[in-house]
Amino acid sequence: MACTKYLSNLLFDLAMLKGKRVIITGASSGIGEQMAYQLAKMGSHILITARTEEKLKKVAEKCTELGSASAYYIHGSMDNMTFAKQVVHEAERLFGGLDMLILNHIGYTYFGFFDGDVDHIRKLLEINFLSYATMTVEALPMLKASGGNIVVVSSFAGKVGLPLTVPYSTTKFALDGFFSSLRMEFYHQKVNVSITLCVLSYIDTDTALNTVSRVIQQPAAPKEECAYEIIKGGAMRQREVYYQYEATKIPMLMRDWAPELLEYLVLKNYNVDGLSKNKE
Ligand SMILES: NC(=O)C1=CN([C@@H]2O[C@H](COP(=O)(O)OP(=O)(O)OC[C@H]3O[C@@H](n4cnc5c(N)ncnc54)[C@H](OP(=O)(O)O)[C@@H]3O)[C@@H](O)[C@H]2O)C=CC1
Numbered sequence: 218m219a220c221t222k223y224l225s226n227l228l229f230d231l232a233m234l235k236g237k238r239v240i241i242t243g244a245s246s247g248i249g250e251q252m253a254y255q256l257a258k259m260g261s262h263i264l265i266t267a268r269t270e271e272k273l274k275k276v277a278e279k280c281t282e283l284g285s286a287s288a289y290y291i292h293g294s295m296d297n298m299t300f301a302k303q304v305v306h307e308a309e310r311l312f313g314g315l316d317m318l319i320l321n322h323i324g325y326t327y328f329g330f331f332d333g334d335v336d337h338i339r340k341l342l343e344i345n346f347l348s349y350a351t352m353t354v355e356a357l358p359m360l361k362a363s364g365g366n367i368v369v370v371s372s373f374a375g376k377v378g379l380p381l382t383v384p385y386s387t388t389k390f391a392l393d394g395f396f397s398s399l400r401m402e403f404y405h406q407k408v409n410v411s412i413t414l415c416v417l418s419y420i421d422t423d424t425a426l427n428t429v430s431r432v433i434q435q436p437a438a439p440k441e442e443c444a445y446e447i448i449k450g451g452a453m454r455q456r457e458v459y460y461q462y463e464a465t466k467i468p469m470l471m472r473d474w475a476p477e478l479l480e481y482l483v484l485k486n487y488n489v490d491g492l493s494k495n496k497e
């Protein structure tokens with residue numbers, strides 16, 4: 218594993234992203250914000266989006282300072298498919314094309330036992346899944362023209378059923394179904410657009426730490442390194458990225474061979490007594 222990582226670091230030249238035109242969704246905070254900074258340092262043209270304009274403005278300004286070829290922002294909510302399409306059209310207007318589409322945003326969800334609210338699942342599917350499909354469809358002509366990359370930020374919870382994240386996990390599993398099937402069709406149709414699905418473990422973003430630190434005992438991995446690994450995987454046209462490798466790939470090997478053992482290990486990692494304190 219260490220050897221593979223060493224090799225891919227060696228092959229991944231930061232210059233690969235110089236001058237590339239990139240959209241990053243959910244880039245006003247967390248992993249998306251970090252990806253914007255990394256791409257800025259690599260000299261990309263960047264269009265970031267999220268709902269909060271003031272935060273986006275600050276992130277875009279920092280991108281310019283860090284050396285981005287250009288940095289723009291557009292604010293709006295991804296529960297609105299017209300807005301999802303508008304973001305792609307804005308990239309076309311600003312850059313005249315697109316090399317990389319990084320789909321990373323998620324809507325708010327609760328961390329707790331499923332409360333029976335199916336309407337919440339429907340709304341979360343709009344934000345976490347349907348907007349991803351919408352932006353992909355809209356961006357495909359530009360990505361085909363550039364031989365570009367689609368990068369989908371998912372989770373270990375999108376590969377394995379976990380407690381306390383029923384609606385969220387549903388939306389992440391949907392991403393795997395859509396994008397893994399689409400990737401297969403691209404092979405058939407000789408579409409030169411790569412699809413990278415990123416399977417992330419617990420990452421130290423403010424949202425994650427505030428939401429789950431009382432319940433999950435294991436340490437969170439650094440968002441900066443996580444952002445780098447996602448961009449690298451996308452640029453290298455990898456089909457999937459596992460970060461942190463040990464916390465995601467090894468349990469994945471267990472998933473089909475020893476599912477009961479995996480369930481046992483997952484449950485041991487959750488301290489559900491911490492849940493009530495979460496709500497205070
Ligand atoms: N952190 C973790 O432990 C893990 C994270 N992941 C994945 O990584 C990705 C990033 O997560 P993380 O950085 O922690 O999340 P953050 O909460 O830090 O960032 C979420 C981003 O999405 C934006 N957003 C929220 N609601 C909407 C909306 N309705 N429309 C458009 N944008 C919205 C937020 O900005 P604003 O509020 O301004 O709209 C923000 O920019 C997600 O896909 C997540 O599933 C996967 C596994 C673990």
Ligand SMILES: CC(C)CCC[C@@H](C)[C@H]1CC[C@H]2[C@@H]3C(=O)C=C4C[C@@H](O)CC[C@]4(C)[C@H]3CC[C@]12C
Pocket residue numbers: 328371372373374379382417418419424425426428429433464468482483486
């Ligand atoms: C082998 C097992 C012990 C691994 C367990 C991994 C667990 C701890 C990891 C894997 C995926 C992680 C969740 C995730 O994907 C995204 C988010 C959204 C964020 O806003 C709040 C935190 C949350 C719910 C993460 C919580 C921690 C999770 C469940």
